[in-house]
Amino acid sequence: MQAHNNAYYVPPPSIWPIVGSVALLTLAVGFALVLNKVAVGSLVMALGAGILLIMLFGWFGAVIKESLAGKYARQVDTSFRWGMVWFIFSEVMFFAGFFGALFYARNLALPGLADAQSLWPGFSAAWPTTGPGLKTVITPVNAWGIPALNTLILLSSGATLTWAHWGLQKDRQRQLKLGLALTIALGILFIGLQIHEYGEAAFTIRDGIYGATFYMLTGFHGFHVMMGSVMLIVILLRSLAGHFTPGRHFAFEAVAWYWHFVDVIWLLLFIFVYCL
Amino acid sequence: MNTSTVSNAAAVHDHAHDHAPTGVMRWLTSTNHKDIGTLYLWFSLFMFFFAGALAMLIRAELFQPGLQLFQPTVFNQLTTMHGLIMIFGAIMPSLVGFANWQVPLMIGAPDMAFPRLNNWSFWLLPAAGVLLISTFFVPGGAIAGGWTMYPPLFMQGGIAYDMSILAVHILGVSSIMGAINIIVTILNMRAPGMTLMKMPMFVWTWLITAFLLVAVMPVLACAITMLLTDRNFGTHFFDASGGGDPVMFQHVFWFFGHPEVYIMILPAFGIVSTIIPTFARKPLFGYVSMVYAVASIAFLSFIVWAHHMFTTGMPLGGQLFFMYTTMLIAIPTGIKVFNWVATLWRGSISFETPMLFSLAFVFLFTIGGFSGLVLALVPVDIQLQDTYYVVAHFHYVLFSGSAMAIMGGVYYWLPKWTGHMYDEKLGKVHFWLTAIAFNITFFPMHFLGLAGMPRRIPDYALQFAEFNMIASLGGFLLGASQLLFLYVVIKCVRGGIAAGNQPWDGADTLEWTQTSPPPYHSFVTPPLVK
Amino acid sequence: MPKYTGRRLGQPFSAIRSLCAIFFGLIPALAWADFAVNLPQPASGLAQDIFDLHSLILWICLAILIVVFVPMLIALIRHRKSVGHQAAKFHDNLGVEIAWTIVPVLILIGMAWPATRLVASMKDTSKSDLTIKVTGHQWKWEYEYLGEDIRFMSNSSTPKVQIDGEQSKGEHYLLEVDRPLVVPAGQKVRLVLTASDVIHAWWVPAFGVKQDAIPGFIRDAWFKVDQVGTYRGQCAELCGVGHGFMPVVVDVVSPEQFATWKQEQKTLVAAAAANVGKTYEMAELKALGEKVYAANCVACHQPTGMGVPGAFPALNGSAIVSGEKAGHIDIVLNGKAATAMAAFGKQLSDLDLAAVITYERNSWNNTTGDLVQPADIAARRR
Ligand code: HEA
Ligand code: HEA
């Protein structure tokens, strides 16, 4: 392709997408089997996850190779940026759905249940609650314990990441690597504390609408932190291999955007799930 | 609008160096927007026939009162899967297929922005399709709770329910990635000089549609994820005893669901806005207002969702708000209809098959829009909600709307895609059969709904017998007519009179500057749009 | 006599009229109200207002349709290429574009105004004379007259043989029940609705009332009907296998008759109370059990007791049915969570439950010979 240095890079045919489809199909079938207590389910799932991993390695490997070979002209870089922006927007909408569910449950569903006194005598729409049918009492997690600490951790991880970015822009590779390593450490610390908090919590996901919204929102967020950490680790490894230059480091920026997005979601969680 | 020229038709041909793979690998591993577009189109045609066959079974059961062919369990599976597959398997993929073929060609781009991702978006569909269709064969059979999947009914059921939820997840991933790809292609890959306000109308409608997809597919994912956890992990999102609310699902679902119906109609608007000026030999009237109208429809579509829920017993204020916003959509949509009519006015009109489909679209879609408006009025909707009137409404906007626009688009671009003219005579026969059979099938459903026939029932009271029989007969004719469509398409793919670069004298968009079929890599060096 | 405006069985099928109805579309929809092409004859003020609103909107839409498509038709005829028409070049006209934005706004306001007033009155359930609690179950309605100690189930009474086409279908096929809701004419009746399992919707077209019944929540609706008669409707929200077989029938009677009817119901309740603790013979229980089974269980477990493989288990030869009585009683009383098997303990009386269980244990190939008495049920109720 060297003939068209400025032309938009159209990759040659690739096996990875179809591998990815097979992976997701296998994973989904396995999951459905597991949910319905069919014994082979977990094996099928493991197989799917394995294929998915192979696909991720293969696909991202190809992308990195192309990137290093300088095949991505300016315009391709812009595409990647737009692509990441819209991807993050879709994630925003995903969380918006769950936040919407939380608001709906608190402001509309519970008052509705409290109105139905003939069905649920004595029920009043207080939060937290497990609902009128389950009689457990919820002791919520104290916002100013681990959650506040976690807020601090995630906020500082945002700062260390930005510091790493500055390093990259000024081509101070040490600062870049140190910043990334710190960010990853903070991310892992966050996940560790979150797991600890789950272990300590006096309620489960089965405990009514409070448990459901709590674990769903924090769980999906935690999952995103994990994904982000893995992505950061990849970026750190690539930094160690010297892949990034002050002029070209879209992969770094994409992951940084993602990380900041996860950060903002946490702030919303802290306010709406833990504090209010 | 686009008075455009191509600066380098020749540059295209010195591209022998990257060989396209041949055989099955060409299709499995493709990174070419045209091949992937073709895959999308064939896939959706297959799914259209599959879901259409289910509709034939529905109409056969409803041919007369009483249970003849199917137990109610099976009947409910048929309607649910018919709706689900038509929407996610037929209409949406075919529109994405159009986007894949046409968007790069119309904006002078060499390909989609992310060609590999594009291939994944496609190949996820067969994966999801296999998962979905295989549910017919699992214990308990396929899902039977309606394509809207309302809990608590959706809690009752076996493995098919979980499989279908996961299949819809996969479809969602595919749609989101496809939509991102389209947005980025349009924003970043236009040929020099192709400003946003010079883009063909079809490209505009897809830009906005893709935005809707990215915004609402994740919300659908969210809704069905909650279903999945309620079913399997003991959450109580939709269970009152745990403080949840079944109606909450409906809110989340329709926040996706209503934009979804515009996702299915806006690209159809785009197709029609391309075809009508061609055969009226006159530029599209009111291009700018068309763009704004599409944007306003998209905006409004986010704040009307609860018009599907008027009978759930919302507070008065809620009902009024959603009634007013819903009615407002008539205004931008009306602007589009008026613009089409004004485009025809004092044109030099000819009636090739694509034009026939487009004209029928304008007329029949408007009827469907009017029945939508009738449904938007809360008191009337209270009578008509969940009756055949709604079924009539949405088949008017979906079949004579989306599907007929798609058919028109297929006829319009087939010469470009295959290099051959389709059989014009058979195309016209197909059109007339479809248009007539369609109305025989679905017009009586308005009467059935008004008279009080609920939807989603396998058997009905005797006063509904005649219209159901008529609808069934029409339905069979409609189904049979589509076999003709299949025949015409296959015939055209296999051969026919050479189409030449520009078979339609009124067409002015960029794809017609390319050969028919276009070279494997078109616009490797971007054309200059003046 | 009540007027159900649907066509009845026995009227000759007229293909020509139907085809006309299709091809002349909307116009006969208004003129031929007796041909079931329009909303049914309204029986309440609300339904009348809805009818009028719908007619108004229909006429407006028809007018717009003509205004829009007559010009299109003219263009299609006169501005054809084949008649040598040359295309004009215009593609904009701010004036008309503004006009066709403003005029629709005004038309919409004209539609929204009457609709708004009507919604407000539909929502106004205050000052009712009588309140009835309606509970939707898969697939029957339960009616409870609040403050009156009257409560009963209303099951579809269309025989399965008619549905399966083994017997000719009756006049009110699928729209008939064993015990209709009875309400007095001329009084404002308030319904409060809920459901026990999935969402249902209570709907009588002639009243202009359709309201979802949502498990765990309470919604309300009202109607006032002056004309004495029998009115029919159906469940209008997909609720599973029996959704198509869940009719609503309301008998509107004069207030005097209503008072008598109430008295009768109270006597029935008293009679049932007197029978508590009584023991029954096998034949009695089996006969009653067969009826209960037909009304409550056939939809899933089928008349043959063979169920639907994969979806609903066979009771014929089932381990539970031929096993310990207690296990059998428990599953029928409490149902099975997250399956379609409902907790019938809340819906049926001890006698009915005893009867249906006895019936199941001694029908088809099941020959346990066990007799389950109402007292056995009462003992296992939690
Ligand atoms: C392509 C898909 C599509 C489109 C475009 C529409 C368009 C519209 N729909 Fe439809 N709708 C569906 C697909 C679609 N719908 C589906 C699938 C369902 C059922 C889902 C389910 O339950 O399974 C549904 C259900 C549905 C309901 C719920 C019914 C119920 O279940 O009770 C309502 C209620 O408001 C509604 C309203 C509308 C309105 C007001 C429009 C408007 O956008 C129409 C606007 C167009 C016009 C009005 C005509 C042209 C305008 C003029 C010529 C201008 C002048 C006109 C005036 C001033 C009046 N639709
Ligand atoms: C996207 C669009 C779409 C399209 C194109 C169609 C097309 C058709 N639909 Fe569909 N329909 C829906 C979307 C669509 N539908 C949705 C969303 C629902 C709601 C589901 C729910 O309630 O959850 C629904 C529900 C629905 C119902 C109501 C079911 C019920 O409530 O119980 C009915 C009933 O008549 C029906 C009929 C038809 C028919 C006859 C066609 C025909 O137009 C189909 C014609 C096409 C073919 C038939 C092609 C196949 C041809 C062959 C296989 C050849 C063999 C055939 C012969 C030889 C005759 N549809």
Ligand code: CUA
């Ligand atoms: Cu009850 Cu449908």
Ligand SMILES: [Cu+2]
């Ligand atoms: Cu809608």
